[in-house]
Amino acid sequence: MTTSRLPQLLWVLMISFLAVSCQDEVTTSHTYRTMMPVYLEMSDVRARTISVEPPQELESPGKIYIYGDYLLINEPTKGIHILDNTNPSNPINKNFIPIEGNVDLAVNSNILYADNYVDLLAFDISNLNNIQLIKRVEDVFTHMYNHATGQVITYKDTVLTSETANWGCPNCEFFAVNSSLSFAANYSAAAQSYGTGGSMARFTLANQHLYAVDESTMRVFDVKSAADPKFIKPIDLGWGIETIFPFQNKLFIGSNRGMHIYDASTPASPTRMAVYEHIVACDPVVVNEDFAFVTLRNGNSCFNNVNQLEVIDIKDPYNPYLKKAYSMLNPHGLGLAGDNLYVAEGAHGLKSFKVTDVMTIDQNQMEFIESMKSVDLIPGPKSLIVIGPDGVCQYDYSTPSKLVKLSCIDVKNPVVVK
Amino acid sequence: MKISFLIVCICVLTIASGYGQEKVYYNQTEFGAMFGQSEDNWNGESEPRTSFSMITFHGVRFAKHHVVGVSVGLDHYPSIDILPFALGWRGFHGPKDKAQLIGGFDIGAGSTVLTEKTETEWGKSWYEGGVMVSPSIGAYFPGKKQKTAFTIILAYKLQEFSLFNGSFDQVNPRPFPSSGLPPGYNSLTETAYSLQSLVLRVGLSF
Numbered sequence: 038m039t040t041s042r043l044p045q046l047l048w049v050l051m052i053s054f055l056a057v058s059c060q061d062e063v064t065t066s067h068t069y070r071t072m073m074p075v076y077l078e079m080s081d082v083r084a085r086t087i088s089v090e091p092p093q094e095l096e097s098p099g100k101i102y103i104y105g106d107y108l109l110i111n112e113p114t115k116g117i118h119i120l121d122n123t124n125p126s127n128p129i130n131k132n133f134i135p136i137e138g139n140v141d142l143a144v145n146s147n148i149l150y151a152d153n154y155v156d157l158l159a160f161d162i163s164n165l166n167n168i169q170l171i172k173r174v175e176d177v178f179t180h181m182y183n184h185a186t187g188q189v190i191t192y193k194d195t196v197l198t199s200e201t202a203n204w205g206c207p208n209c210e211f212f213a214v215n216s217s218l219s220f221a222a223n224y225s226a227a228a229q230s231y232g233t234g235g236s237m238a239r240f241t242l243a244n245q246h247l248y249a250v251d252e253s254t255m256r257v258f259d260v261k262s263a264a265d266p267k268f269i270k271p272i273d274l275g276w277g278i279e280t281i282f283p284f285q286n287k288l289f290i291g292s293n294r295g296m297h298i299y300d301a302s303t304p305a306s307p308t309r310m311a312v313y314e315h316i317v318a319c320d321p322v323v324v325n326e327d328f329a330f331v332t333l334r335n336g337n338s339c340f341n342n343v344n345q346l347e348v349i350d351i352k353d354p355y356n357p358y359l360k361k362a363y364s365m366l367n368p369h370g371l372g373l374a375g376d377n378l379y380v381a382e383g384a385h386g387l388k389s390f391k392v393t394d395v396m397t398i399d400q401n402q403m404e405f406i407e408s409m410k411s412v413d414l415i416p417g418p419k420s421l422i423v424i425g426p427d428g429v430c431q432y433d434y435s436t437p438s439k440l441v442k443l444s445c446i447d448v449k450n451p452v453v454v455k
Numbered sequence: 456m457k458i459s460f461l462i463v464c465i466c467v468l469t470i471a472s473g474y475g476q477e478k479v480y481y482n483q484t485e486f487g488a489m490f491g492q493s494e495d496n497w498n499g500e501s502e503p504r505t506s507f508s509m510i511t512f513h514g515v516r517f518a519k520h521h522v523v524g525v526s527v528g529l530d531h532y533p534s535i536d537i538l539p540f541a542l543g544w545r546g547f548h549g550p551k552d553k554a555q556l557i558g559g560f561d562i563g564a565g566s567t568v569l570t571e572k573t574e575t576e577w578g579k580s581w582y583e584g585g586v587m588v589s590p591s592i593g594a595y596f597p598g599k600k601q602k603t604a605f606t607i608i609l610a611y612k613l614q615e616f617s618l619f620n621g622s623f624d625q626v627n628p629r630p631f632p633s634s635g636l637p638p639g640y641n642s643l644t645e646t647a648y649s650l651q652s653l654v655l656r657v658g659l660s661f
Contacts, residue, residue, distance in 0.1 A: 059611070059651040060501060063494040068635045069642035070624065196636050453624075453639040 067199050072192035079189050082137055082154060083175075089168045092130035093118065096449040098429055103417045104144040107131075107165075110429070113140050114191070117151060119165060125420040125431045126443040131165055138191055143240040143247060146263040150240060150247055154189050155181050157249070157258065159266055174258070177268045180251055243283035244304035250274065250281045250290060257305060269305050284324040287354060291322045296329060298354045313349055313357040323373040327352050328360065328395055330378060332368035344368060346380060348395045363399050370413030372421070377403070377437040379421060381411035384454045387423065389437065403438035410454045426451045481522045483545065484511040485608060485658025489530065491651055507531040508612075508654055512543055512561075520547045526561050530614065532650060537565040537614060539587045547595060557595040557606065563587050565614050578622040585615030585647075595660065603661045610654040618646045 095118060099111035108120040108128060116135040122128045138154035147163040148171075159172040176182075183190040239250045247258040247266060253276050257269040277293040288307055290297040295314035299307040313329075323330050329349040344367050350360040367383040378392045386407035390398050411425035420431035420443055428448035433441040486509045492501040508531070514524020522545040530537045541563025549555035567582035574580075591610030598604060624641035636643055 059491040059653050061491060061494045061504070061651060062649040063646060064649075065644060065646045067642065067644050070636060070640075198635060 065200060068196060069199075070194065070196050073195045075191050075193050076183065076186070076188040077154065077191065079155060079176075082189070083156070083173070085137075087135060087158075087170055090133045090135055093133045094449055095130075095429065095446060098424070098448060100141055101415055101422060101424070101429065102142055102144060103415065103422075108422075109142055109144065109149070111140060111142055114138055117142055117149070119162070120446070122419065122431075125433075128431070128444060128446060130446075132168075134160065134168060138189075141240040141249070143242045145242050145247070145260050148260075148263040148266075150258075150260070150266060152178060152240075152249070154191065155179060157266060157268070159264060161264065171264050172266060174266055174268055177256055177258075178249070178251065180254065239279070239281055241281045241283050241288070243288065243301055244286065246301075246304040248281055248283070248288060248301075248307075250278050252276060252278055254278075255281070255288075255290070255299075255307070257307070259305060272307065280322065282322050282324055285326070287324075289322050289324050289329060291331075296322050296331065296349070296357070298351065298357065300354070310354045311357055323371055323378075324351065325373060325392075328392075329357070330371060330373060330392070332365065332371050332380065334365070334367050334369065334383070346371070346398070348392075348398070360395055361398075369411070370424075372414045372416040374416035374421070374434065374437070377416075377434075379414050379416065379434075381414050381423070381425070383412060384410050387411045387414070387440075389440070404440065406440065409440075412452050412454060424452065426454050479515050481514045481516050481524065481545070481660070482512065483514075483606060483658060483660040485509065485606060485656035487608070487654055487656030487658075489532075489612065489652035489654045491653065493533070494648075504533060504652075506533055506652075508652075508656065510539070510561075510656065512545065512559075514543065514545060521545070526563070530565070530612075532614075534648075535567065535582065535616065536569040537584065537587075537616060538568060539563060539565045539589075539614065541587055541589070549595075552597060552601060555595040555597075557593050557608070559589075559591040559593075559608070559610070561587070561589045561591075565616055567616055576623075577625070578620065580618065580620045583617045583619065585617060586613070587615070588613045589654070591654075593656075603659055606656075606658050606660050608654070608656045608658075610656065612650075612652045612654050614648075614650045614652070616648050616650075618648070620644045620646075 095110060096112055099113040102109040106121060106123040108122045110118040110120065112118060116133055116139055118133050119131045120128045121131050136151050136153050136158065139151050142149060142151045147161060149160040149162045151158050155176050155178045157174040157177050158170060161169045161171050181189050181191065241248050245261045247260045249256045253274055255272045255274050257272065259267045259269050274290060274297060275292065278290060279293060280291040282289040286300065286302040288299040288301050290299060295312055297312050298310045300310050301307040327350065329351050331347045331349065333347065334344050344365045346363045346365050346368055348360045349357050351357045365380065365382065366385040369381040369383050371378060371380045376391055376393045378390045380388045382388055386405060387409040388405045389403040391401035391403060392398055409423065409425065411423045413424040415422040421434040421440065423430045423432060428445050428451055430445040431443045433443055489506050489508045491504045493504045494501065508528065510526050510528035512524055512526040514522040516522045524543055525541065526543045527538065527540045530539055541561040543559060543561040546558045547555045565584045565587045567584045570582040572579065572581040589610050589612040591608050593606055593608035596605040621640045621643040623639055
C-alpha cells in the first residue's frame with residue numbers, strides 16, 4: 038500500500054463508518070379507547086346527598102324522555118338534564134340532577150325513576166324548583182356487584198396511550214371478555230339505538246309497572262303507587278338484550294340476536310310468547326298493531342353486513358315472521374308515528390315513508406333529506422326529535438311529508454356520523 | 456408575514472447587488488444514493504438500506520461565499536417516497552477559479568403527499584411527513600468558463616415521518632373529549648420513523 042492511497046482509504050473507512058452508524062429509529066405508540074374498571078362502595082355512593090344543580094351544557098346526551106312539556110335528557114353516568122320544551126322552537130335548559138351511574142330514566146305521574154348504579158331512585162318532580170329524592174330501592178341491579186369483593190364495578194370510558202404491543206392495559210383480558218359489559222356499550226345503548234347492549238338498566242313503563250332490562254335480565258317493579266316503587270322480581274331473558282318497547286299488553290324486547298315478544302297482560306309476571314331469531318338487530322324495534330319494524334345495518338358491532346329495513350308480521354305474536362325486507366343505505370334508529378315511519382340513515386340523511394301498505398313501503402317514500410345526517414329519532418307529541426351531528430334537533434312534522442326545523446340544542450360532543 | 460418576507464428579499468437582493476460581478480441566482484441539482492441501516496427487525500438485527508435521492512437547490516448569492524435559498528427533492532426510501540422541501544444555505548471556501556470546498560445546511564420538512572390513504576369500512580391508514588435536516592460537505596469543481604460547475608456532496612440526512620393506522624369506533628359514535636384520539640376512532644397506532652442516512656450525491660451547479 039502506497040502512502041498516496043491512504044487518504045482515499047481513510048475516506049472509504051469514514052463513509053462506511055458513518056453509513057453504518059446511520060441507524061433508523063422506529064417508535065410505536067397506541068392510543069386507544071378502553072374501559073377502566075372503577076370499584077365503588079355503594080355505602081359511599083348512598084351517603085352523598087343528591088342536590089339539584091343549575092342547568093349544564095349537554096355533553097353526550099343519552100336517553101331522551103318526553104314528559105309533558107319537558108324533555109329529560111340523560112347524561113350517561115352523570116345525571117339528568119331537565120329542559121322546558123313548552124315551545125319546541127326554543128327549549129330552555131332548566132336544571133340538572135346529578136346521579137352517579139345513571140343511564141336510564143322513566144317518569145310516571147310526576148315521579149322520575151332513575152338508576153343509580155345498583156339502586157333505583159324515585160324523585161318527585163312535580164315542582165321543578167324543588168325536586169326531591171323520595172325513595173331509594175336498594176340493590177336491585179345486582180349484576181353490577183363484584184361478588185368477590187362486594188363492591189360495585191363500573192367502567193370509565195378512558196383514552197390511554199401505550200408503547201407496548203399488548204397495549205399496556207393490565208386488565209386487557211378482562212376487558213376483552215367483558216367488552217359487552219363495558220361502558221361504551223352502556224353509553225351507546227343509552228344513546229339509544231346503536232351498538233351492543235347495555236349492562237345497566239333500560240327502562241320502560243307499562244300497565245303501572247316499570248320494566249328495566251339489562252344485558253340478560255328484566256327486572257319488574259310495581260309502581261301502582263308511583264312514589265313507592267316496589268321491586269317484584271327478575272326475569273331471565275338470555276344474553277344480548279338491548280331495548281324494550283311496550284305496545285298494548287306486550288313487551289317487545291330487542292336483543293342482538295333477535296326480538297323477544299313477552300305477554301304483559303299479567304304485568305307483574307310477563308311471559309315469553311315468542312322469539313324471532315332470524316335477525317341480528319342492533320337497533321330498536323318499533324311496533325304497531327300488526328307489524329314490527331327493525332333496521333339492520335353494517336358498520337357496527339353486529340357484523341351482519343346488510344343494510345335493510347325489515348317488516349315482521351306480529352299479528353300472531355306466537356309466530357312472528359318476516360313479511361318483507363327493504364334495502365336501505367345505512368339505517369340507524371327509526372320511529373313510527375301513526376302510519377308514518379321515519380328512518381335515520383346515518384350519514385346519508387333521513388327518510389320518511391308511509392307504511393299503510395307494508396308491501397309497498399319503498400314506493401311510498403315521502404321525503405329523503407340528505408342534508409339531515411342522523412342516528413336516531415323520537416316522534417314526540419310536539420315535535421320529531423332527531424339526534425345527529427348537529428346535536429338534539431326538533432322538527433315540526435305536523436305535515437308528515439314535510440319536516441320543518443324548529444330548533445337544535447347544542448351538544449359538546451355530538452355524535453360522529455361516518 | 457408577507458411584508459417581512461418581501462423586506463428580507465429586498466435586503467438580500469440589495470446586498471447581492473453589491474457583488475455585481477457575481478451572478479445572483481444559484482442553482483445546484485444533484486442525484487445520488489442514501490445509505491443507512493433499517494430499523495431492527497423482530498430478532499433485533501438491522502439490514503443495510505440503500506435508496507435513491509435527488510435534490511434541486513435554488514438560491515441567491517447574498518455574499519461572496521454564501522448563498523441562501525430553498526430546496527426540493529425526491530427521496531425514494533424502500534418503504535415510502537418523500538418529497539423534502541427546505542430552506543438552505545451553501546457556503547464556499549477556496550479560490551473562485553479552482554476546486555472549492557462547499558458546505559451546506561438544509562432544514563425543512565418531508566411531505567408524504569405521494570403516498571395514498573387507505574380507508575375501509577373498519578379503519579383508515581395514512582402517512583404524515585415530518586422534520587428534515589441535512590448538513591452537507593463536498594467539492595465544487597468549476598467549469599472552464601466558471602458558469603457551470605460539477606459538485607460531489609456527502610451529506611447526513613435526518614427524515615422523520617409517521618404512519619397512522621386508525622380503527623373506527625363501531626360501537627360508540629361520540630368522540631372522547633380532549634384526548635389524542637380523533638373523533639370517530641376507537642384506536643390509533645402511530646409508528647414514528649426517524650430515518651438517518653448518509654447521502655452521496657453528484658450534480659451540476661450554474
